[in-house]
Amino acid sequence: MEYSIATTYADEQQEGLCSLTLPASKWAVFEVQEPMPQGMQKLWKQIVTEWLPSNPYEHAWLPELEVYRGMHHPPQIWIPIK
Incomplete structure (x- = not known):
């Protein structure tokens, strides 16, 4: 299992950092x-044990994302689906 901390960027990549471009995908958020x-x-457990098995979607085998946008936005889990 691999964990990363990431952000979007518009300028050149900073020295010592690597970049990852995810292909376009459909996401369950x-x-x-x-x-x-x-x-x-608790939400991770519900997604894996309840939501994924009971829906017609399949995991798209891209990285799952935990998205944190600050204090005024609830954290999110993004699951790539097909």
Whole structure:
């Protein structure tokens, strides 16, 4: 399992950092509604054990994303689907 911390950038890549370009994909986006970090853990469990098995979508085998946009936005989990 690999973990990364990432951000978008518009200028040149900074020295010592690497870049990853994800291909266009369809994403299922879930918002964490409960206090962190338990809310994130609970949502991951629900996605893996309930949502994915009960939907017609398949995992697109791209990285899953945890998106944190700041204090005024709930964290999100993005799952690539096909």
